[in-house]
């Protein structure tokens with residue numbers, strides 16, 4: 001069971017969890033992932049991300065951006081998501097089972113947006129039955145490696161391959177994050193090597209530390225940059241027909257999204 005200092009490795013999403021210190025079975029985690037997906041779809045319905053239909057909208061709800069965080073076990077996915085959503089480094093973590101959800105509401109250009117981070121399990125045995133939930137309705141992907149662990153860097157192609165297999169659209173924003181840059185004397189992955197890899201895969205590279213917020217790229221800045229990019233995609237726009245219904249029209253998509 002969790003001590004009060006440990007990170008709840010099960011959901012931290014307030015509207016789904018009765019107790020943040022609840023230990024969940026994989027089955028329950030799967031059910032919750034489905035609920036999260038439904039709530040995501042509902043949110044986008046009310047905020048405009050549905051094409052074609054003419055609907056009456058409930059009171060305005062925030063747009064939600066679903067961002068999945070993937071990479072080997074122990075690279076610091078939980079700590080990075082916790083740093084962004086809770087504003088601090090967790091005192092203790094445990095291996096993620098299935099997926100954890102963390103959410104933070106931010107305001108960008110006057111619009112309230114919920115950034116929903118899906119902290120996925122790095123260990124194969126804790127993720128295989130959940131994978132399809134991770135990738136459903138995803139808006140952005142964060143690949144994480146541990147700068148002090150070359151093996152975690154070498155695993156990146158297989159994480160990228162997994163994304164491809166789940167048919168993520170090629171214009172879905174992806175970023176590469178090297179974590180634990182505070183451990184200077186233990187760094188194994190040189191920046192130029194990581195940058196080459198990032199360039200090859202057309203992703204921006206950030207080197208950071210979930211532990212020390214003053215090191216290199218700030219975790220806060222990384223996720224906020226991503227949120228700004230997502231917002232600027234403006235996937236759909238609303239127009240108001242005379243009968244007070246709302247017609248949702250897709251906005252023309254740009255031919256390609258540049259993340260460099």
Ligand SMILES: Nc1nc2c(ncn2[C@@H]2O[C@H](COP(=O)(O)OP(=O)(O)OP(=O)(O)O)[C@@H](O)[C@H]2O)c(=O)[nH]1
Pocket residue numbers: 071072073074075076077078079080093094095096097120121122123179180181182183208209210211212
């Ligand atoms: N020094 C340092 N340690 C970190 C940093 N981020 C995470 N850690 C440590 O790395 C270990 C693993 O962190 P987690 O966030 O649980 O890793 P994870 O990628 O979520 O692992 P799984 O849940 O198994 O996939 C923990 O002991 C953290 O305290 C960092 O920026 N600096």
